[in-house]
Amino acid sequence: MRRATALIDGNNFYASCEQSIDPSVAGRPLVVLSNNDGCIIARSAEARALDIAMGTPYFKVHKKLESLNVIVRSSNYALYADMSKRLMNILRTSSEQLEVYSIDEAFALLKRPSNGNLRPWAHQLRAQVYRSLGIPIAIGIGETKCQAKLANHAAKSVASLCGAFDLSAETDKDSWLEKVAIEDVWGIGQKLSKWCRLHNINTARQFRDMPSGKILSKYGIKGLRIQRELLGYECIPFTQKPLPKKEMCVSRSFCRPIHQLSELRQAVASHVIRGGEKLRQHSQVASTLTVFARTRELRPSSCKQAVTTQINPPSNDTSVLLDAALLLTEQIFDPSYAFIKAGVLMQNLDTTKFMQQQLFSVPKTNERLLSTIDELNSQYGQNTITWAASGLEKPWEMRRNRLSPAATSRFKEIPIAHA
Ligand SMILES: [Mg+2]
Structure with a gap:
């Protein structure tokens, strides 16, 4: 099949x-x-x-x-991440394999039915997603990821296709590929598309049909892979599980410049709390932690501050990370600067599954406490339980004057239907 x-x-x-x-x-x-x-x-x-x-x-x-x-x-x-999770769950039940590519995009591997026609599947899936989530989706189908991307582009831009298009089912594929500008081919970046235009390669079809040796010498195996994919040979494999992260950054701009150490401490603490939560979600620990802050750019008094420390033994325990980060915050703070952004960068991440045991010290862990906090926060909304270091009132927090409710992830904000 x-x-x-x-x-x-x-x-x-x-x-x-x-x-x-x-x-x-x-x-x-x-x-x-x-x-x-x-x-x-x-x-x-x-x-x-x-x-x-x-x-x-x-x-x-x-x-x-x-x-x-x-x-x-x-x-x-919070809303978009929750809707994304729901969308991916529906897509997972409708495909053999699913690779989540971004918050609203996924590749699905499918078996073609005996008559080869996947259009009924696509239209049924669109209807199901719209009925369950109220989100319109576009579905592009091909032999390979590159072809599926092009088909998706057509599904979205040609109204008569009604949001679903199977490029493989077309007898005249060339005319579709002819309509796709070289810049819109998946994997062709700015540099390669510029080079292509200089050599009069302006469309996906022209790229597919150009001599392979020319692509290989200019762009190596990566370019060749795209060409082979356009021809219908699978060269970019499915990855179901994303590779573990090597570093993680949490940072935000403030709604106004910060001049006080207490406010900078609260902001950094908020980022560390979020960072710790993310580490535990991915079953990872950090062994390097950097705290950074900056003022507005392009001003005579502009500055960027950053200090790094080692976390030994590596940890994802918020209290351990907070102790280290708050010490660093005092080092970067300078009352003469008006900071407009701060963040924490956690590096040298490792999995908790194969952690090196310590010979001379027993690491301080609050595993049960932390997992209970994480569970409560996931059920009742972020920061239902948090650390006092992040402050109660957060007058520096980024402006979100027109925020909609967390209608799908916080009990108190679920919309009420009047019948
Ligand atoms: Mg989109």
Whole structure:
């Protein structure tokens, strides 16, 4: 039985999540802002139709958005992460293998039915996801990952395909590949696409048909792999489990400059608490910890501060990480600087599964306490239980004036349906 690869992708994912939890904004133009309500990072289909550009700073267009009656939301990452988890669970039950590629994208490995037609599968899956989550998705199918990516691009951009397209089922594949600009081929970066354009290779089809030796000499095996994938030979394997992280960073900008040590300590503590939680989620420990902070760039008094320490034995215990990080915070603090961002970087991560035992010291662990805290926070919402070091009021915290409720991950914020 022939196999097929599908790339499934949420349409305007952040904006769709917002529309899905609030029926009053469904079908209306909506934009989502980046951290600190800075720039537009997602637009609903209705906002795209109004020609609102991605990346536009909010302060420049807020009056225009108001006059166009556009709904504005601060980014609600708790909501998007939870919706992503739900989406991936549905996709997993509908495929042989699933590789989660990003928050709203996954590759699925499928068996083709005896008649070869995967369209009914794709349309049924789209309907199921929409019914369960209210999120529209696009499905592109091909023989390989590269082909699936191209098919997904077509599924999204050609309205008559209704969100699903099987490139392998097309008799005239060439004409589809002809329509795809070289920059839109998965894996071809800025440098290679520039080189291609210089050599008059402008489309996916031209890239597929160019001499392999030429690609090999310019871009090596990586370029050759893309060409082979476009021809229909699987060269980029499925990876079901992501590789363990080597480092982890938690950082945020403040809503206003910070001049006080107490506020910087609270901010760093908040990042360490989140970092510890993430380490435990991935069953990892850190042996190097860096605390950093910076002022605004391009100013005569601008500065970047960073100090590093070793955690020995390596740990994911928030109390251990906090002790180390708060000492470092005192070292980087200088009252003459107005810090606008701070963070923690944890490096040399290792798995907890094969940890070296200590001969002369018994590591201090609060495993049961930490797992209980993690469980409570996952059930009742982030920071239900936290460390006092992160502060109760957080006046420095990033601006999220238009935040929607954590409607799917916090009991208190579940929407109420009136019947
Ligand atoms: Mg998407």
